[in-house]
Amino acid sequence: MTPRNDKQDERARLSAAYRRFAADEARGRSPLYEELARGVAADSEILDFLLALPRPKRQPNLLFAAARSLLGTPDGWNRFRRGVTQRKDALHALMLMRSTQTNEPGRCAALLPVLARLPQPLALLEVGASAGLCLLPDRYGYDYGEGRLMSARRDVEPPIFPCAVNAATPIPEALPSIAWRAGLDLEPVDIADRNQVAWLETLVWPEQTDRLTRLRAALDIAATDKPRLVEGDLRRDLTRLANEMPRDATRVIFHTAVLTYVGPTERAEFARSVTSFCDVWIANEAPQVFPDIAARAGTPGPRGQFLLAANGQPLAWADPHGASLDWIA
Ligand SMILES: C[S@@+](CC[C@H](N)C(=O)[O-])C[C@H]1O[C@@H](n2cnc3c(N)ncnc32)[C@H](O)[C@@H]1O
Known part of the structure; x- marks a missing residue:
């Protein structure tokens, strides 16, 4: 050649x-x-x-x-x-x-049905957390059509994430109780830095003005709650942070739109080891990221959707920005 x-x-x-x-x-x-x-x-x-x-x-x-x-x-x-x-x-x-560090708090609407069903309280560790907005699922509101949930804290007006669901989706009845939370990222986004926030906003697609409004509302909440973000690489630095998770909570490690940034061998290694650091591993990624999990879903799923999985078991097809959830019955 x-x-x-x-x-x-x-x-x-x-x-x-x-x-x-x-x-x-x-x-x-x-x-x-x-x-x-x-x-x-x-x-x-x-x-x-x-x-x-x-x-x-x-x-x-x-x-x-x-x-x-x-x-x-x-x-x-x-x-x-x-x-x-x-x-x-x-x-x-x-x-x-720059890099694509899109932080989409609307993805919490896809995570919530899994989080709400676990024994509470939770310890949440997010891998590839960007600005940490997905670490605050208990601070937002959700509209699943049949069911709405709203954070009890109203000191800052929460965004409400609409999520269209199919009949099989277990709509949560309560927000999770979170005892501990932290995020790991190669380059955590500092929301006190105006340039970094402007870049996060530019990453929202141009016509999606509702998404931008909700992002800004989530940023206001994060400015008050300040989720802890640790600089590190998921390939090397996960164990140390995971070992900090309290044992008297359900230890959850999750990631959304992240594992695509590392190669297939490193992904497979991550999938092999992650459950030894936690009780529940939640992955919300494009189906090609973990082909073995996608194969277990039975059908290829709608084009362009993410696959939501817990401990390697496929649970639902999810809109990449959290706008819909089709539970796999
Ligand atoms: C597309 S963003 C997704 C952010 C967030 N999970 C969300 O769904 O809104 C991907 C994030 O993964 C981070 N990332 C990429 N490779 C990583 C690695 N090897 N270790 C830790 N974080 C990584 C990037 O810095 C970026 O913030």
């Missing part, structure tokens, strides 16, 4: 990844990102711009958020393309500096 062919293959793979993002992730959620992703997939100059970046920095969410942060939100493909081609160097530098 010549280097030229290698580059063409790499470009074709990247183009396919952007087409997949448009079809599976953006469609029905962000018309602008769907249009931009389709545009990138068909544009060799922008694909070459991306190929000059390290592989983990080529993803759509990073490109679109960095471009919006630098150039403002475009009104469509033409303006986006013009901006990117005119500011290549600055955009390249920004994409190297």
Whole structure:
């Protein structure tokens, strides 16, 4: 294989990844990102711009958020393309500096039916916690259609996360009681830093203004509650933090949209060892992250959905941002 062919293959793979993002992730959620992703997939100059970046920095969410942060939100493909081609160097530098640390507290709506059924109180350890917003499931409100739950503490107005559920979903009757909580992250997001908060906000997709409002409400709560965040790598530093979890609580280790950031061998190693540090391991990830768990779900599941699992058993298909939950009966 010549280097030229290698580059063409790499470009074709990247183009396919952007087409997949448009079809599976953006469609029905962000018309602008769907249009931009389709545009990138068909544009060799922008694909070459991306190929000059390290592989983990080529993803759509990073490109679109960095471009919006630098150039403002475009009104469509033409303006986006013009901006990117005119500011290549600055955009390249920004994409190297930033990473996709989207913190989506709405994912608590998917976790809650599992958390609420466990013996209380809980010790919660989140792996890949970003700003720690998913560590505060007891501080938010939830609207499951048939059932609504609301945090008793009203000193800061809680966001209410809507979550459409199927009939099999065990809608929680009470919020969990949390005795201990902490998060581990490669680069914890400091919400006292205005630039870091602005980046978190830019990571919310452009049309999703309700999501942005709820993110800001969750940030207000985190500013008061200050969940503990520890800098560390899930491949090396989990044991130390896990050993701090109190034994008189149900020890839960969970992660959402994180294990995709490490390779398949490291994921398998994580899955093998994690249950020795806790009573319950909750994974909320794309199904390809743990193919063995996905195989146990029986069917491939709806396109673009996450698979929610506890101790390796599939429980539900979940919207990646927590907007719906289809319990596997
Ligand atoms: C997409 S964000 C998800 C954040 C949060 N779990 C949520 O669902 O809102 C992924 C997070 O995982 C963190 N991360 C990636 N690789 C990691 C690693 N090896 N160890 C610890 N954290 C990691 C990133 O820094 C980032 O904050």
